[in-house]
Amino acid sequence: MTLHINPGEIYGFIGHNGAGKTTAIKSCCGILPFDQGEIFIKGMSVKENPLECKKVLAYIPDNPDLYEFMTGIQYLNFIADIFAVEADRRQTLIGKYADIFEITDDLAQPVGAYSHGMKQKLAIISALIHEPELIIMDEPFVGLDPKASHRLKEIMRNICREGGAIFFSTHVLEVAEKLCDKVAIIKKGKLIKEGTMEEVRGDVSLEEVFLELEDSHA
Amino acid sequence: MLKTLLKKQMMELGAFLYQSGKEGKRRSKTSTVMYALLMVYSIVMVGWIFWLAADALCEPLVSADLGWLYFAMFGISGTVVGVIGSIFTTYSGLYRAKDNELLLAMPVPPSKLLFSRMTVIYLMSLIFTAVTTLPAAMVYFRTTGSAASLAAGLPVAAMIALIALSLSCILGWLIGLVSVRIKGRGKNAIIIILTLAFLGGYYYGYSKISTYLQLLIAGGQQIAGTIKKVLYPMYQMGKASEGSFLSLLIFALMSAGFFAIIYTLVSRSFMKIALTKTAPPKSRYKGKNMKKASVMKALLRKESMRFTGSSVYMLNCGLGTVMLIVTGAAVVIKSESLLALAQLAEGMLPAGTSALPLIGAAVVGFIASMNDISAPSVSLEGSSIWVVQSAPVSSWQILKSKILFHCIVSVPPALICSACIISVIKPVAADGILMMLFSAAVVFLYAVMGLAANLKMPNLKWSNETVVIKQSFSVLISLFGGWAVIIVLSVIYFVLGNIVRPVVYLACATAAIFAAAAGITLWIRKKGTEIFRFL
Numbered sequence: 216m217t218l219h220i221n222p223g224e225i226y227g228f229i230g231h232n233g234a235g236k237t238t239a240i241k242s243c244c245g246i247l248p249f250d251q252g253e254i255f256i257k258g259m260s261v262k263e264n265p266l267e268c269k270k271v272l273a274y275i276p277d278n279p280d281l282y283e284f285m286t287g288i289q290y291l292n293f294i295a296d297i298f299a300v301e302a303d304r305r306q307t308l309i310g311k312y313a314d315i316f317e318i319t320d321d322l323a324q325p326v327g328a329y330s331h332g333m334k335q336k337l338a339i340i341s342a343l344i345h346e347p348e349l350i351i352m353d354e355p356f357v358g359l360d361p362k363a364s365h366r367l368k369e370i371m372r373n374i375c376r377e378g379g380a381i382f383f384s385t386h387v388l389e390v391a392e393k394l395c396d397k398v399a400i401i402k403k404g405k406l407i408k409e410g411t412m413e414e415v416r417g418d419v420s421l422e423e424v425f426l427e428l429e430d431s432h433a
Numbered sequence: 434m435l436k437t438l439l440k441k442q443m444m445e446l447g448a449f450l451y452q453s454g455k456e457g458k459r460r461s462k463t464s465t466v467m468y469a470l471l472m473v474y475s476i477v478m479v480g481w482i483f484w485l486a487a488d489a490l491c492e493p494l495v496s497a498d499l500g501w502l503y504f505a506m507f508g509i510s511g512t513v514v515g516v517i518g519s520i521f522t523t524y525s526g527l528y529r530a531k532d533n534e535l536l537l538a539m540p541v542p543p544s545k546l547l548f549s550r551m552t553v554i555y556l557m558s559l560i561f562t563a564v565t566t567l568p569a570a571m572v573y574f575r576t577t578g579s580a581a582s583l584a585a586g587l588p589v590a591a592m593i594a595l596i597a598l599s600l601s602c603i604l605g606w607l608i609g610l611v612s613v614r615i616k617g618r619g620k621n622a623i624i625i626i627l628t629l630a631f632l633g634g635y636y637y638g639y640s641k642i643s644t645y646l647q648l649l650i651a652g653g654q655q656i657a658g659t660i661k662k663v664l665y666p667m668y669q670m671g672k673a674s675e676g677s678f679l680s681l682l683i684f685a686l687m688s689a690g691f692f693a694i695i696y697t698l699v700s701r702s703f704m705k706i707a708l709t710k711t712a713p714p715k716s717r718y719k720g721k722n723m724k725k726a727s728v729m730k731a732l733l734r735k736e737s738m739r740f741t742g743s744s745v746y747m748l749n750c751g752l753g754t755v756m757l758i759v760t761g762a763a764v765v766i767k768s769e770s771l772l773a774l775a776q777l778a779e780g781m782l783p784a785g786t787s788a789l790p791l792i793g794a795a796v797v798g799f800i801a802s803m804n805d806i807s808a809p810s811v812s813l814e815g816s817s818i819w820v821v822q823s824a825p826v827s828s829w830q831i832l833k834s835k836i837l838f839h840c841i842v843s844v845p846p847a848l849i850c851s852a853c854i855i856s857v858i859k860p861v862a863a864d865g866i867l868m869m870l871f872s873a874a875v876v877f878l879y880a881v882m883g884l885a886a887n888l889k890m891p892n893l894k895w896s897n898e899t900v901v902i903k904q905s906f907s908v909l910i911s912l913f914g915g916w917a918v919i920i921v922l923s924v925i926y927f928v929l930g931n932i933v934r935p936v937v938y939l940a941c942a943t944a945a946i947f948a949a950a951a952g953i954t955l956w957i958r959k960k961g962t963e964i965f966r967f968l
Contacts, residue, residue, distance in 0.1 A: 246822040248967045266967075269825035280816035282735065284742030288718060295723075296731030297824045306723045407520035 216252075216406040218399055219348070226373055227280050227395035228384040229425060235404035236384040237277060240353050243272040243382070248269055256349060260351050270298070273342035277353040277384075279334040283327035285336050287318065290326055291344060295314065298345035305344055312340040331358040339367060352383035356390060392421040400428055434541065438549035438695045445896070446553050448844035466908065470532065475909050476564055483507070484568035499670025504569060506668045509595050511565035515597025516883065519613055521599075522606035522899055523554050531896040533707045536752075547703050551598065551696070558601065559594035566590045570674065581676025588681060592688040596666075599688075599695040606699050607707070629748075631691050648826070666691075732834035733841070739807065739813060740838070746813070749902050753803030757846035760800055761853030768857040775858070788935045790864040791926065794852035794871040794942075795919050798850035801847045801876050802915025807839040808883030808908045808964065811965065812892045812901035818968055828962035832884060836954070839880035847872040867939045874943050878918065880952040885953050888961045891968055918946070 216239070230236050237352050242246035245253050245265035254261040256268040282290055289308070295305040313319040316336040326334065350371075356364050369400045371381050371394065378425055385391050391398055393410065398421070399409040400420045408415055416424055460468070487507065494503040527550050536546055570586030573579065661668045666687045708722035726734070740746055764771055775792050811832075814821070821831050851872040855865045887907035895901050902908065922942050929938065 240722045244823045246819060246967070247616065266825045266827060269823060274819070274823040276819050278816070281821070282739070283737050285735075292723060292726075292737055293731050294820075294824070297728055297821075297826055299728070300725070302723045302725045304524055305725075306720075308722075310720065320717045323716045324718075340729065 216401065220382050220407065222378045223375050224380050224396045225375050226382045226396055227391035227398040228382060229388065229391060229398060230401040231429065234401050236284040236401065237353055240351055240384060240387050243351055244272065245269055246365055255416040271347055272346035272349040272351060273345065275342050275355055277357065280336040281326045281334055281337060283325065286325050287322040290337060291341055294341040295344055300345050309340065312343050316340060316363055332360060332363070336363060339368050343370065349382065352381065354385060355383055356385065356387060358407060388422045388425060392416070402429065412428045435545050435549060438541070438545055441815065442549050442553040443480040445611055463855065471555055471906055478913060483565050484572060487569040488574035488694065491576045494894050495576055500573065500675050501668060503573065504674035505667040505671035507569035508667055511562040511590070512566045512594045512597045512600065515562040515594055516601045518600045519554050519558045519597065519606050524922045525897050525899040526550055526554055527605055534638045543704050544700050547700050555598045559591060560595040561956050562597055563590040566593060578581045578594055578675055578892060581675055584672050585676055585681060590632065594849040594897040595668065595688045600855060602695050602699050606702065608789065619881060620656060623651050646721055656680060684814045715809055729834060732839055733829060735847060736810070736834055736838035743898060745899050745902050750806045750809065753843055754803055754842055754846045756800050757797070757850040757894055760796070762848035764853045764857055772857060779936060787860065789858040790868050791935050791939055793858060794868050794939060796854070797847055797850050797872045797874045798919045800850065800878055801843060801872065801914065803840070803911060804843040804879065805883050805908050805911035806842055807835050807880045808887055809837040809901045809905055809912035810884065811887040812895065812905060813898060815895060816892050818893060822966065828965040829958055832957055832961060832965060836880045840876055843876040844873050847876050864939065867936065867943055871939060871943045874924045874946040874950065875918070878946050879911060879915050881953040881957060882914050883907060883952050885957055886910040888964045893968060
């Protein structure tokens with residue numbers, strides 16, 4: 216599988232359950248070993264320079280298992296400390312994104328008391344406060360309410376407008392179709408179609424393409 | 434239905450034997466056998482301690498025709514051990530199991546779910562109880578040759594386990610009620626205070642055991658009469674253990690009746706407690722000025738919040754801190770009698786100049802082994818391990834923070850305890866300094882030993898943190914490994930004591946411990962970090 220994600224691109228990653236999306240995503244983030252192939256982030260090898268790669272990327276997993284023994288603000292501060300975000304900058308960014316996702320009032324609560332959606336929002340905020348150049352997200356819209364989903368999409372577009380890149384997996388093909396500049400479809404760990412949305416979709420919907428490819432590669 | 438629930442509970446209980454906690458995959462047969470052997474070893478070690486106690490008590494009590502009292506005492510001990518061993522599992526297993534909501538949303542009668550969960554806790558209680566009472570039955574058989582008492586051993590243990598289960602259900606239920614009414618970290622504080630008070634009472638009673646033994650032998654008949662009146666079930670238990678079938682029947686009826694009452698009581702409130710979310714009172718976030726901290730400080734703060742956020746973690750893995758300070762204070766308060774006792778022990782050691790610093794160092798080493806904070810620390814990352822794995826921090830920084838946190842919590846009380854002992858035994862300066870160094874070295878060794886064991890045997894798939902805090906092999910290895918270190922050093926001194934001066938031996942032991950700790954640290958840095966990176 217060979218994929219190139221350029222600055223300014225939102226890249227969708229599509230595949231059925233068990234196709235290998237999460238495995239590929241975790242490998243990109245340096246948290247799953249791989250024997251063959253290479254993954255480069257800004258020209259740096261994830262295998263050789265995992266820490267340097269992690270400094271410029273943010274990862275949001277499919278299931279936001281966060282530290283339940285911390286409060287929301289403690290968690291965000293922890294992440295900001297890990298990424299060495301200056302005090303003023305973190306204050307500004309936490310305030311901004313917590314307001315956008317409407318969880319400012321809840322930041323004093325322990326994460327253990329959060330709903331799935333609130334945890335997802337907190338995971339997204341923690342990914343944004345260190346201003347990564349690449350955000351890798353595994354099913355980021357699961358659990359989000361419509362308003363938060365809409366705002367996340369806006370944020371994703373803004374990040375790409377400012378030169379960042381986003382690589383995310385999703386099962387919601389309508390979202391991918393509207394949001395992504397490029398898309399890759401995988402099956403059983405292999406890339407079966409990749410390109411710009413127009414190239415992949417042609418004159419039909421992404422859903423039709425996906426179902427057709429699934430059948431033809433069965 | 435009940436069969437299915439029991440099967441699920443048993444699978445969860447035994448999962449660590451056949452399933453890798455790291456990947457969730459099935460273990461190899463060799464690995465399963467090794468785990469089983471390690472578990473048997475741990476049980477035998479604890480049983481051996483009770484065997485020694487039984488060996489000391491059996492003869493005098495049997496001679497005084499108080500065999501039943503001998504069994505009653507071990508029955509009470511078994512009950513206490515069973516309760517201590519299962520109280521937190523009872524609370525978390527009954528009321529805080531992650532699959533409570535899932536199962537209660539299905540057509541599963543709450544009473545059957547409760548019964549299946551209690552059955553597993555009962556089996557755990559039975560292990561704890563049997564480890565206490567079966568050695569007593571074996572020693573009795575060796576002393577009297579009574580086959581009936583040996584045959585009664587297991588049924589009696591089963592009944593005592595039922596009493597222990599009932600008592601831990603009451604305590605678990607009380608903790609549950611407290612949890613529902615008191616929220617946030619105040620709950621942890623109350624649980625810790627109650628548990629420490631309970632343990633304090635237990636240890637106080639235990640420290641008075643020699644006085645009680647003398648009283649027992651002097652006024653045995655009178656005490657026996659009192660126990661017969663006040664603790665009648667224990668009298669029947671004692672008689673049953675001696676081989677009386679009628680008493681066994683009476684004791685079985687009593688313990689089953691007691692359990693039935695408790696079961697009815699607990700089942701009435703089960704749904705309410707199990708399904709009540711214990712979220713703390715909502716407080717609105719008021720923006721404060723934020724401060725930047727270093728990566729290591731942030732990681733240490735995280736470890737600290739994890740530790741103080743769980744009463745189970747604090748009580749099971751940090752009790753040594755309290756015990757070291759209490760021991761230090763006790764040594765100062767009871768300096769004269771303890772000094773006499775230590776000098777008596779010193780007389781039994783190989784000839785040479787004063788060996789009191791060695792005894793003091795061994796005491797600190799033993800108590801410090803009660804702190805095994807690092808031993809479950811990797812497993813406790815659980816499903817949130819991705820947070821640190823995906824962060825730009827090296828695995829070594831993360832693991833170092835775990836070692837450091839263990840040392841921060843354990844080294845100061847170990848030094849305080851050593852200082853108290855030094856103030857009483859007044860050794861020469863070199864001995865005093867070595868004692869302090871030994872305390873620090875041994876804590877460092879326990880920290881890296883526990884962490885290394887956890888890296889080799891992690892369990893990230895837990896549904897309840899109690900499983901990794903109380904039942905994981907890394908914790909067992911850390912605890913018994915700590916004891917083993919002190920025992921091995923003591924044995925070596927007995928062998929070499931006549932040719933090596935205590936001060937030289939203490940210096941060598943300290944250096945050896947530092948070297949061992951450094952060796953394990955090197956392994957963690959080279960291999961452990963690779964293991965952690967891809968857990």
